[in-house]
Amino acid sequence: MCLAIPARVVELLPNLRAIVDLGGVRKEVSIDLVADAQLDDYVIVHVGYALGKIDPEEAQRTLALFAELAQTEAQA
Known part of the structure; x- marks a missing residue:
């Protein structure tokens, strides 16, 4: 099974690259x-x-x- 997650574009880079914010973690991705x-x-x-x-x-x-799931797992 594959998992894709929503992320907000916070910076556009050359060559169809971007920096996205994944819940406070910033990562460079291909766009x-x-x-x-x-x-x-x-x-x-x-x-x-x-x-x-x-x-x-x-x-x-x-x-x-996702946050609710993480909280539920942390309580288990």
Whole structure:
């Protein structure tokens, strides 16, 4: 199973690269598949590649579910 997570574009770099924020962690990713990505867009990231854009509200709901899952696992 593969997992792609929402991340916010915080910096656009040359050669279709970008810095994204993954819950406070910043990572450089390829935006070859989402060449129209702009600052503050949310993209779905899997193994260093932005696969597509996602609606900001949907991104926030998904990130909230991940946080809830992490909290539940920490309590177990």
